[in-house]
Amino acid sequence: MASNTPTDPPDQSRSPLYGVESDRGEVGAHPHGEERSREFREKLRALDRDVLGRFYELYALRVYNYVRRMVGEDQVAEDLTQEIFMHVQRSLPSYDPARELSPWVYTLATNKVRDFWRSRKNLDHLRERSLEELDSAQPIPDGGDGPMVMLESKELGEVLSHAIDALPEALRATLLLRYFEGLSFDAIAGILERNEDAVRKRYSRALAELRRVLQKPLGLTDGGRA
């Protein structure tokens, strides 16, 4: 396990969301530092074709996955992802290359998701689902010889995927941005318009919820140890 401090973004070269490891040229691959270069961002603002294509490779699946996890519907996620990329396209000429790219992109994405929610009041019951409902909403298979034998990797992934989807909006967004997108707490605070301490607490709560949901199938104790 890496030894990142809580304030350091996780290693982005690998992402469990897109498989164990992503090839550099694969759509959805996590950035390998190039997006953090000033030259890359300046070329992006200038709408350099190669850099635009690379940006798309880096962000298309990441943004889609973030949005899809947040809204819970494939078609809606595609529509919003398209809107986000068109918004990015329109906004690039005014983008400040001194600004980090990921927080900018996810701020746009988060705002689109919020707009969607505002227009879909009937989804409130999904967003506001209480933490106490997690277990009952996504029953975890029981039985078997032992916690790690009980669920195959695919099943574990599905259980955890459901658990993430069932997290309240604020916790889910924090977890996705922190763990899967590798953003710093400071950047997430800017995106979610909360202070950094609040974001840390949300992240901690999200982890605790996942730990609780996985406690039974993985045989975890409250301290998080198997």
Next chain:
Amino acid sequence: MNDLRDDQGRSFDAAVERALASVPRLAPRAEFLRDLEARFTSVASPRAVDAPALGVFPARASQRASSRPRVLGWAIAAGIAAVAASALAIFGSRTSDTLRWAPVAGHLPLSPVTVDGRSVGPAEFAIAFANGTVPHTLVTGTDAVWLQLGERMVCELAPGSEAELGPLPYDGSSLVIAARKGTLRVCTGEEFVGSKLDVKTPDFDLAITGTSFAVDIDDEGTCVCCLEGRVVMKAPAAFDETWAVDGGRMCRIYHDERAPKWDELSQKHGPALAEFDHLADELIQ
């Protein structure tokens, strides 16, 4: 692997991390990804256009229904227009192979226009075009000037604008208009297919084969707005490239050779160009 730690520095154990690593990747439809990529990267990057050959672009496809008559609102305007229209009827002549610019009767300027350095009123303006002489420079006053070239194209020179018209009569080959100041809007019709229009501006030259577009020149630079089709331009010398502006988009080029800005048609330019295009359609389609 990502490191899960909470704000107390506690971390999950390997079992949980393995579980998180198995979270399935969510993939949209491949078709969606391809389409979005095409849209996103076709932002008409100024350095990215694959230097299209000038003059090979599709003609406008729209055939809008003509519905909005233009009304001259007051009697004096109607009177002046009638005189001018009579002049056009008397002197104006067009043939299919020797077209001349002609003022549009319903869009005659009510304020003086400077034609080849001389200020003329509406009636004289119409006659100036119809009597066989070929006006070269036009400077509009407080009203726009509309000119029509047979069924091939309609141009609008907005108030406070200046342009030079190329050699006429037009024989179907290349035609040149030089936009010097202000706003020039052009709408081409189906008969324009196969023809070529070159529009020269202080910053670049445009090669048009069929589209509806505008160029807007101010102190800072020149804006090319394309409503339909595609406008191809020879970029300023500093760039030594050929760029394209597709329908619904605009490109602003600066006199000082700053990097150009590309965007969707703005509220400043889009509605005016659409309005012009709508009315021009009625004349040439």
